[in-house]
Amino acid sequence: MKTSNEKGAAQALAGQIHSACAEASGELRFMEVCGTHTMAIHQTGLKTLLPENLRLVSGPGCPVCVTEMGFIDHSILMGKEHGACLVTFGDLIRVPGSLGSLAGYRAEGGDIRVIYSPMDAIDIALERPDRPTVFLGVGFETTIPTVAATVKTALARGVKNLYVLPAFKTIHPPLKILAEKEDLHGFLLPGHVSAIVGAACYEYLCRDFRKSAVVAGFGALDILLALRDLVSMTVAGEPELINDYKQVVRSEGNPTARSIIYEVFDPADAVWRGLGTIPGSGLAFKEPYTQFDAVAHFPVEVPEAEDDPRCQCASILTGARTPDKCGLFGKECTPDEPVGPCMVSSEGTCAAYYKYGKV
Amino acid sequence: MTGKLIRDLIVPQLDRGRLGPLPDSVVLSGLGESIAYTTDSFTVSPLFFPGGDIGSLAVHGTCNDIACSGARPVYLSLGLILEEGLPMDQLQTILESVAGAADEAGVEIVTGDTKVVPKGGADGVFINTSGIGRLEGPGLPPPESMNAGDAILVSGPVGNHGMAVMLSRAEFSFDFDLVSDSASVWPLVERLLELGPGLKFLRDPTRGGLAATLNEIASMGGKEIAVEETAIPLDSAVETAAEILGIDPLLAANEGKIVVVVEKGVAHKALELLKDIPLAKGAAIIGEVTARDGDRVILNTRVGGARVMAEPSGELLPRIC
C-alpha cells in the first residue's frame, strides 16, 4: 500500500477513535492479550495517535513472559545432567531462571541451538542418535500445532531421541479470569491464535461478561481498525464480538490444526509466572506420544525458585500496573540485565516500554 | 608448522613487496604529520556468507573505520588465530578474499601474525586487522560541531549484511538472493570530503545497525535526532526476511554503508556527489538533528505516529512471538 494511503487511512481511523473517545465519560481500558500486539503497537508508534483517555493494557499473552523460572532451570539441568542438546526458539534465550539464562548456559559451553521451525529439531536429533535432543515447548495456540505436528512426524519417522519439555499455554482459561476484571472494557484478541481457534469461540466475552472484543491483525491499520470498533461498541454500550481479521481468521478457525493438537496432547493444569496455577490452561502428552515427554525421561531436581519479590511482572501481566510503576524498571531491571521476563522477552511489556519509551 | 603455513600459503597470497622478507616490524613513511589508526577483530560465524567471508570482512571493516575519520586507508596488519583442524582449502579461500579485498580497496597488508590454537579455541578463524590511514585534508570536525538542523543521510539500503549472515546460518534453510554489502566505503568518503566544513560526521553502522549509529550520534551531539521511517532505504528481500524471522532490520549490521551528518544546506549536494557511485545506490536523506536537548532517536513512523528508536542490546535473535 502506498505510504500516503497508509498515513491517510491511519489518520482517518485515529480521527474516528478520537471522536468516539470524546463521547466517553471516563477512561476506556482495553487489554491487548497478545504480546505480538504489544510489540506492534509500540513499534508502529500507534500510541502517539491515540487519545489520552484510551488506555491499552498488556495481557499475559506473551508465552515467554508467563514461562516460569523453573522451566529455564529444568532445561539447563537436562543439558548439564543428561547431556541433552537443547533446541529452542530465539525468544527464550535471555529469559532469566534461578540458574541463569539459556544464553548464560551457552556461554559456559552448553549445547543449545536456536531454530526457526520446530521441525528443525528432528534434523538436529537425527544428527546424533546417541544424544537426547530436547525441544523447549513454549507457545500459545499459534505455535502448539507446529510442535504437535513435529512430534507426529517424528513418530512416523521412528525418531527415538527427540523429546519436548512442554510449557504450552492455551488462551481461554486466562481470558475467562481476566474477563471478570471490572476495570477492563474489552479485549483486542490475538489474530494468529484466532486463526487456529476461530473467532466464534470468544462469544462468552460479550455474552457472559459484557466485554467488547475484536479479533485483530497485526499491521498498524489492522490494529487501528480494531481499536475503532472496540471504542465505538463500548461507548455505545453494545459490547459485541467482531472479527476484523477475516482474511485470516475463519469463524470456526482451523479444525485440522486443532485435531493435530488434541491428537498429541490433552489439556492439563499449568503454572503461569505471575498468575499461579490456572486449571486446564496447559497441555500434557497423551498416548502414543508420551515417549516424547522430556519430563518423564529426564528426572531432575528443579530448585525451588522464587521470583524477586520486588518484581512487578505479575501485576503487569494482568494489566494491573504499568512498567514505569515498578521500582526496578530501568534501574536494576533493563533489557541487558533483566530481573523479570517482561523485560527480557522481545514482546514483554516492560521491554517494549523501555525500548520504545514515551515520546 | 606455523612457519610453513606462513611461508607457503600466507605470504604468497598477500605479499605486495613488504611482507616477503618477514621483518619483525615494518617501517613506513610518507604518511604525513597525523595518521588515522584503528584496530578491529572479526569473529563472524558462519565464516562464509553470500557476498563475502571473514577475510573480506576483516579488510573492509578496518578500512571503513579509517575512512570514517576522513582518511584514506593505506596499510593493514593481519593477525590470524586459527583453530587446529581448520581445513586448508578454507584458509586458502579466506586468504584469497583478504588479498582481493585489499587490492580492490587500495591497501597493502604490511605485517601480520599467525597463531594456531587447540580445537575449540577459536570458531574456525578469528582475525584482527589494524589499519593506518593518511589524512588528505583537515579531517573531520569534533562531534560537538553537530547542530540543530543538520541533515542525516545513509548511503544505501540497510540491514543487508546482518540479514544475509543470519539467513545463511546452518540452522535456517531459506532460499534467498540477499547478499552482504561488505565493501570499502573510502570512495564514498573521498567524494563527501569535497563538502569541506559542511561534512560534520561519518560512521559505518556495523554491529547494532543503523539504530546503534543513530543513537551514538544523538549521544555525541547532545541533541535528539528525528528520522522518517519511510525515508530509510530497505531492500524488499531484507524487509521480508526480517518479517519472517521477527528481526528489526534497523538493528542488523551493515558492512558497506555510511551514515553521514552534514550541514542542512548541503544535504542535496551530498546526494549529488554520491549519485554516480554504484556503492551509494539508494542513498537518501533520512532525518535531522533536532533542536531538542537529549540523546534519544525518534522514529516518525509510516502511519504518522512516533516512537523511540532504542539503543540495541544483545544479539539479533529470531523469534516466533
Add this chain to the structure above:
Amino acid sequence: MCLAVPMKLVVITGEGTGKVDSGGVGTDVSLMMLPQAAVGDYIIVHAGFGIEVLDPEEARIRLDLFHELAAATAGLEEP
C-alpha cells in the same frame, strides 16, 4: 505468540509439504494443517508451517476500506 507472514505457495513438493516465496525469500513449509492449500494461494506462515490460507476476497475488502479512508482524508485536506 503470533509472528506470521503471508507467503505465496509456489509448489507442492510432497505429501503435506511445499515451497513458499515472498519478496525473494523462499522456504520449505509444512502444509500438514492445510490439506486444502493449492499452488498460488497465499499462506500464513508461522515457524515453518502454514497455519491458514489467506482469503483474497476478504483481503481485498479490507484493502478497499483502507483506500477509502485514505481518500476521505485526502479529500478533507484539499483547500
